Amino acid sequence: MTFRKYLVLAGITIFSTAGDSLLARGMKNLGSVSLHNLSGLLLSILNPWVTAGILLLLAFFTCYMSALSWADLTYVLPATSIGYVLVALIAHFSFHEQISPTRWLGIALIAAGVGFVAAGPSVTPDHERSNFRSTSPDTISPDVSAEVKS
Amino acid sequence: MNDAYAWAAIGVIILASTTGDVLLSYSMKRVGDVGELWKQRGVVAVIGRILATPTFALGLMAMGVAFYSLLFGLSWGNLSLVVPASASLTFVANAVAARIFLHERVGRRRWIAALLVAGGVILMAV
Numbered sequence: 001m002t003f004r005k006y007l008v009l010a011g012i013t014i015f016s017t018a019g020d021s022l023l024a025r026g027m028k029n030l031g032s033v034s035l036h037n038l039s040g041l042l043l044s045i046l047n048p049w050v051t052a053g054i055l056l057l058l059a060f061f062t063c064y065m066s067a068l069s070w071a072d073l074t075y076v077l078p079a080t081s082i083g084y085v086l087v088a089l090i091a092h093f094s095f096h097e098q099i100s101p102t103r104w105l106g107i108a109l110i111a112a113g114v115g116f117v118a119a120g121p122s123v124t125p126d127h128e129r130s131n132f133r134s135t136s137p138d139t140i141s142p143d144v145s146a147e148v149k150s
Numbered sequence: 151m152n153d154a155y156a157w158a159a160i161g162v163i164i165l166a167s168t169t170g171d172v173l174l175s176y177s178m179k180r181v182g183d184v185g186e187l188w189k190q191r192g193v194v195a196v197i198g199r200i201l202a203t204p205t206f207a208l209g210l211m212a213m214g215v216a217f218y219s220l221l222f223g224l225s226w227g228n229l230s231l232v233v234p235a236s237a238s239l240t241f242v243a244n245a246v247a248a249r250i251f252l253h254e255r256v257g258r259r260r261w262i263a264a265l266l267v268a269g270g271v272i273l274m275a276v
Contacts, residue, residue, distance in 0.1 A: 004185065020233075023221075024224060024229055024233075027221060027224050027225060028229075030225075044221070064174075065174065065178055065184070065200070066184045066185065068174060068175045068178040068179070069178040069179065069181055069182060069183050069184040069185075070183045070184070070185070072175075072248065072252075072254045072255075073171055073172065073175040073244060073248045073252060073254065074244065074245050074248045074249075074254050074256050074260045074264065075260070077171070077241060077244055077264075078241065078260070078263040078264055078267045081241070081267045081271070084270070084271060084274055088274060100276075102273050102276045103273065103274050103276070105270075105273050106269075106270040106271065106272070106273030106274035106275075106276075107270065107274065108270070109266045109267070109269050109270030109273060110266065110267050110270035110271065110274070111270075112266050112270075113262070113263040113264070113265075113266030113267035113270060114263070114267070116259055116260075116262050116263040116266065117259065117260055117263035117264075119259070120257070120259040120260065121255075124253070124254045124255040128253070128255060
């Protein structure tokens with residue numbers, strides 16, 4: 001794992017957290033959307049909160065696809081879930097929201113999970129995947145190969 | 151009534167986003183390290199190779215279904231039910247699916263991580 005790759009993982013965390021928050025905010029403004037009102041759902045894209053949320057989620061998606069090109073799905077997903085912790089900590093320290101003991105326990109569990117997966121290998125070597133046919137060995141970066149061998 | 155709708159939406163979100171994650175992960179592994187590819191052949195080659203991977207489009211469609219189910223779910227149920235329930239169960243579903251379909255080595259370390267995160271997400275919503 002290089003510094004650049006950790007930056008991509010950080011991008012996934014930040015963009016998805018911020019994007020989801022903006023989207024949730026926009027949908028609350030709009031009220032209930034029903035199956036009988038599909039035009040309302042399509043028009044929701046015009047709400048500025050929703051638009052900003054979608055733009056951030058596009059940035060998230062770019063980082064996510066990049067990460068999946070060099071790391072396992074079961075590594076990327078838990079490793080980037082630290083966003084839940086960030087939201088709670090920002091709410092606590094910036095907006096002085098109270099955090100209950102159960103929520104602190106949840107924060108501790110997520111942080112422990114992230115630590116567990118981040119300390120392990122980030123990718124399963126190709127030769128251990130029976131279904132995998134590598135189409136482009138020349139594009140696997142040297143540091144991934146080194147990490148796989150160790 | 152609204153609760154049943156919310157749980158139906160949660161079920162669809164989990165199924166669709168797991169399918170999407172697995173398909174996208176499979177596609178990107180076939181594309182190869184995007185950063186290296188960009189350095190060697192330029193950004194057009196990266197985008198071209200991604201678009202030429204058929205499973206990528208399927209994965210995007212599944213993610214689209216998950217996205218719109220989330221919008222519906224959020225309007226029917228509480229944010230504090232829909233988001234944590236679908237997110238935590240998706241971690242577990244993804245670990246199972248990645249092992250079966252992607253043949254990722256999901257060892258004890260990754261199982262513990264997936265379960266800790268899933269449990270933590272639920273606790274944070276209580």
